[in-house]
Amino acid sequence: MxxxxxxxxxxxxxxxxxxxxxxxxxxxxxxxxxxxxxxxxxxxxxxxxxxxxxxxxxxxxxxxxxxxxxxxxxxxxVAFVQQSASTDTNVTVADVVRLGRTPHRSALSGWSRADEASVAEALDRVEMTSHSKQPWQTLSGGERQRVHIARALAQAPxxxxxxxxxxxxxxxxxxxxxxxxxxxxxxxxxxxxxxxxxxxxxxxxxxxxxxxxxxxxxPQAVLTRDTLRDVFRVSAQIDGAADTGRPHIRFSAG
Structure with a gap:
């Protein structure tokens, strides 16, 4: 879209x-x-x-x-993934991802096989299937971000x-x-x-x-020395990555 x-x-x-x-x-x-x-x-x-x-x-x-x-x-x-989120509620990884199905369900509808399949697919896409029953509070920062993204994916955006x-x-x-x-x-x-x-x-x-x-x-057109100086107020050397040609920025110490 x-x-x-x-x-x-x-x-x-x-x-x-x-x-x-x-x-x-x-x-x-x-x-x-x-x-x-x-x-x-x-x-x-x-x-x-x-x-x-x-x-x-x-x-x-x-x-x-x-x-x-x-x-x-x-x-x-549309799905939105914020910087970070926390909760004191005792929930599992799967519980968090299930919240992504809310837009597709009515107040009276029960949990369906399609809902469960969407949650399972979302967890698989972020490689968190093995953590589905793990308590949210025990996850690392990177794992939590993966779960945030899985919840967004469960919305089928x-x-x-x-x-x-x-x-x-x-x-x-x-x-x-x-x-x-x-x-x-x-x-x-x-x-x-x-x-x-x-x-x-x-x-x-x-x-x-x-x-x-x-x-x-x-990136090649935008990330220039002039832009970095004028917008970010830093001096930098711009190199091209050997494998992709995309710019790589090395900031000056002074």
Whole structure:
């Protein structure tokens, strides 16, 4: 499914956080959102996912204005994975993933074989089947992120939005999770703070500064020394990875 945003603006009180943002995401594409802290990445992601309503502008998913779609119907198409989530409730991994089936069930419907199959498939896709009966509280950070993604997959979405899904994880789990997301047959938009990970796993990148788009294109076109200096206020050397040709950033110490 495609995602199109046109002239999105949103803010709190007198502060504008997202400023006149327009972008297009092609079906099956992985789009990265990068920018300094406070640049509006998380807010834009929530606007695209329909979790916030813009002050002005619109979002279309597969040509349909999401403002005209019910929350439940939108949840059958769109999944949102937040940075982290915790609970004190005594639940298992399977219990958490089962929550993803909520948009597909009515208040009176029982748990079906189709629901169970969706949960099993989601756990398998994130390689967490063997952990299905394990208590949530005993999981590592990387395992919890996999379960968050499995819950999103159980929704059977066509579009997935992820807000810094690698935050606080070690580099092994960061790469593991982003590779898994990239390989899913979905349209995905990912807010990231690690520029090298964005270069490695995103088809295109949008750079935000003070809530507005200041650059958009392939990693090679966007991640330049000038952009890093002007937007992130850092000096860096940009090299091309030998195997992929994608940029690799080495930051200067001074």
């Amino acid at each position: 495609s995602v199109v945003a046109r002239n999105l603006t949103w803010g709190l009180k007198r502060k504008t956080i997202v400023r006149d943002v327009s972008l297009d995401v092609a079906p099956g594409e992985t789009l990265g959102l990068i920018g300094p802290n406070g640049s509006g990445k998380s807010s834009l992601l929530r606007l695209l996912a329909g979790l916030r309503r813009p002050v002005s502008g619109r979002v279309e998913i597969n040509g349909q204005d999401i403002a005209q779609v019910s929350r439940k119907a939108l949840s059958r198409q 066509r579009v997935m939005f992820l807000d810094e899904p690698t935050n606080h994880l070690d580099i092994h789990h960061q790469i593991e999770i982003l590779r898994m997301v990239r390989d899913l047959d979905l349209t995905s938009v990912i807010a990231l703070h690690d520029l090298n990970l964005a270069a490695m796993f995103c088809d295109r990148i949008v750079v935000l500064r003070q809530g507005a788009v200041c650059a958009c294109g392939t």
